[in-house]
Amino acid sequence: MALQMTASRHHPALVALHWLLALMLMVALAMGTFVLSGIPMESPEKIGALRGHMVVGVLIGFLMLVRLVVRLRTRHQLAPSPSSGNPLLDALGTFVHLGLYALVFAMAASGMATALLTGLPDIVFGGSGGAVPANLATVAPRIAHGWIAKGIAALVVLHVLGAVFHQAVRKDGLMARMWWGPR
Numbered sequence: 001m002a003l004q005m006t007a008s009r010h011h012p013a014l015v016a017l018h019w020l021l022a023l024m025l026m027v028a029l030a031m032g033t034f035v036l037s038g039i040p041m042e043s044p045e046k047i048g049a050l051r052g053h054m055v056v057g058v059l060i061g062f063l064m065l066v067r068l069v070v071r072l073r074t075r076h077q078l079a080p081s082p083s084s085g086n087p088l089l090d091a092l093g094t095f096v097h098l099g100l101y102a103l104v105f106a107m108a109a110s111g112m113a114t115a116l117l118t119g120l121p122d123i124v125f126g127g128s129g130g131a132v133p134a135n136l137a138t139v140a141p142r143i144a145h146g147w148i149a150k151g152i153a154a155l156v157v158l159h160v161l162g163a164v165f166h167q168a169v170r171k172d173g174l175m176a177r178m179w180w181g182p183r
């Protein structure tokens, strides 16, 4: 038991989920910003693009939830993160981690709210043959979805800078905590 208290890496399931989610989230952010939102509402390609985006988006929300459960359940096994050397930066690191969880959940929720408010599930998956409604661009959760995307992108930039700082400047082996290996 004492050994478990000092595990120097995250649980392997959490490592797998971290990197899978990092990939899925970055693809969803890039595709949403640069492809999906640029396709005109009346284009025949819009429904197919929305279908892919909505499936991946819901999956991201679900996997993030699984990840949070794994994280909370394995919390007691893990040694604390190495310090950045500055209490304010350490607090920023914690804030960024919590912020990522919160904003990813908010992203999935606002996407689902947008879809429900505009009748998208039926149009996209129900084969009702309906067109994408024009108010998709203007409902409140859709506007929030766009802003939250920018917030996530900003947090990811801070997060990667933090990882690089630990790895290159502090040389404290932080990256190994988020990789597989003996714990």
Ligand code: HEM
Pocket: 018, 021, 022, 023, 025, 026, 071, 081, 082, 097, 098, 100, 101, 156, 159, 160, 163, 164, 174, 175, 176, 177, 178
């Ligand atoms: C969309 C992309 C990403 C998201 C949403 C994300 C999210 C997170 C979250 C929430 C944590 C905290 C884990 C926890 O304690 O619950 C974490 C840890 C970590 N992430 Fe990321 N991450 C992303 C990309 C990256 C990238 C690209 C890198 C490397 C350059 C990275 C390196 C790390 C490391 C090393 C940790 C472990 C920190 C520690 O053990 O104290 N992450 N990540």
Ligand code: HEM
Pocket: 025, 028, 029, 030, 031, 032, 033, 036, 037, 038, 039, 050, 053, 054, 055, 056, 057, 058, 060, 061, 104, 107, 108, 109, 110, 111, 112, 114, 115, 120, 136, 137, 142, 145, 146, 147, 149
């Ligand atoms: C949680 C992960 C998700 C990410 C990272 C994501 C990302 C994005 C991004 C970046 C945009 C474009 C925003 C803009 O340019 O203003 C977008 C638009 C959109 N997303 Fe998501 N999304 C996610 C989940 C969802 C979910 C779960 C749904 C619905 C079930 C959804 C439905 C939509 C819709 C309807 C649009 C608007 C498309 C348009 O205006 O043309 N998203 N998403």
